[in-house]
Amino acid sequence: MVQTIIGIKLMVLLYNKLIIMKEKIISSIIMCFVIAVKAQTINTGTLYISENTLISIHEDLFIKDYGAITNDGDLYVFKNFTNNGKFKFSNNEITGFTSFVGNDNQTISGKGTSSFMFVEFDNQSADLAFNLNKEIEIVGTTFFENGILKAEENGMVTYLNGATNTGVSNKSYVNNKVQKRGNESFTFPVGDYQSKIFVPRMVTISAPSDPTTNFYACFNWEKANLDFDKKEEDIGLIDMNEFWEIQNKSNDELVALTLTWSDVTTPEDIYSDPSKIIIVRWNGEEWIKEREGISIDVSGKSITAKVSGYGVFTLACEKKRGTIDPVIDFSVSNSFSPDGDGVNDEFVIPDLAENYPKFKMKIYNRYGNVVYEYSNNNELNPTWWDGKSYGKLTLTGETKVMPAATYWYVVDFNDGKTKPYQGWLYLNK
Template structure:
């Protein structure tokens, strides 16, 4: 057991006021020293803490001054281990060598309202970092992360500075479903390169109908924003798929999975250096630029556009009043009598699947699901929200169509 002591260097003032520890001077925690703080900790704008030992924080951490470690050492563990949710905030620089997140209170245990810098290993045990508008985790060369799972990761966004290969421990959530979706970049050549990655489990506000000819179904349910904020150097990008967030039609044949990028005008396929690892559920490709990425499946059949106007079919209200109670696409059955349609919810699960067999009066979606295809269990009536659908015209020449619809009540 490490001896619990305070080691004073230069000047140190610790004041306890109303269950808060306030640091207003210089405070040093030496190697082989363990300190536990069971109250909120506040570092004033003229205060500084250097941690080369083990610091366990059980409450909120506010840094308006400096929090750092000795540069030539690889010691200094800061462990956030509270039993209540913890906020990490403040205007000052917070630099960690080793950091642990292990809060048993809730899934979204950590509110990150500032930038924190990590130079060593991050130990993800329990609790997800929910990054606010000003919150972000920035990693440096030599940084790694261990233990990323659906119990602990960084929600949405992470930065990496340096010229090493790196795995971004990002993820997102809906309701009570938490999903890590790691992103890997190859090593840039410039040691000052700053990469930004953000994962979003939601629809992107982008036109999914404009794409290269050999792109089939695009994953409209999740996307990654990948940016090189320093220069124009291109890297190799590895994305992953998940049976919780990625539509089954994307990964049912892993050999057809592709990475696509929105270039500002249309979706393009990343064609160089493609490698697919089905066991790891990952795909790698050399990027041709930066921006919004997602997954898609390759599809070479279909070269002409449909003759249907889908803009008149973007909402319906299954409230039983006899008006607009079903999702109907006028003229579809007449023009394409053997069409197929799938409708997906926000989680990427199919809520409706139908194949028309030359029927002039198809069975249109009435807003219900049998429960087996959703994350909501036995619920039959689907909630009022946005869904997306794919129409396969099944004629060997017309390109499939993807669109959004809104279920209103």
């Protein structure tokens, strides 16, 4: 079948009077009125893109309040997409492919309803190529190729029953929140970035029973404003570097949750012994361990557990050693400034060596990498951190001055009875 190709360009008035539809609606006549002005393609009427028809729009596409586009063919959008009307596909169709493609950053916005059957994101202009300022619905498959979809405050990708996604990589995913409606298991294509390092950190839920269930998932690769010293007794080191927020917005049904660990975002101490990995949840007062339905897939770098509630989740490792709290006041040691002026140039924890002479300490940067590691051997004057990373802890093997930033640390009191402590510190310059 020969394809009908319609090129819509600047300052061209296209008035499409007749479109031949499928046999069951062959008698229908759809009037479409499309105007291109001032580097915009403005849709004010009804445009139907039939199967085996391709439309390529090289200027901004703007669907006005009473405008509508039904796409059962192939639509390529090279610039911004603003929909204040309706964008959809025919309910009886399994075609309808929309591709956001180009070499310039693209914004997807508007107050209208946007429902896609198949959608592709393939823009090589920048890592954060797509700014999503509205909710879009996906019914079929999302093809992630190039360009990260940044979900702004009003932006949301919502997947319906039967929807899937493919091609998720550090080149293309949703940053950083996604919704799923339905009663199927689903993997959320979420991720985050820091300092031009982009990572997908997908999370999977098992199938809920109610087809109207609405799940929300968000991933954050940053410091959380939570107390990591408040935790159940058998929880050891908690991953203070990455957090998944999972919410069931419809009911109280509990599902199984699958998280993965990554050598980019997860501290090595968490997964060095995969048999001890656990999923923990902040219940509003303390971190608790998810204890039911535990399954660890070492080759897939994942752990599954049935949740006991919803909220903020992360990874941790089991550690039963230590039953009492430390006698140190860590609140006086939350910042230092290694600027060489002789004042507060080192990260010092007062009374630590006196009370726990064999303590061990690790300090991590925001990527989960160890930047300082020290074991004290009954020394009353320990070697405190001076804000530099040494030897094998750096990529070059040379001394490296660390930037002003928030770091987190773990103190192992190494006395067989005191629970390890982890906290935040700020390196100021």
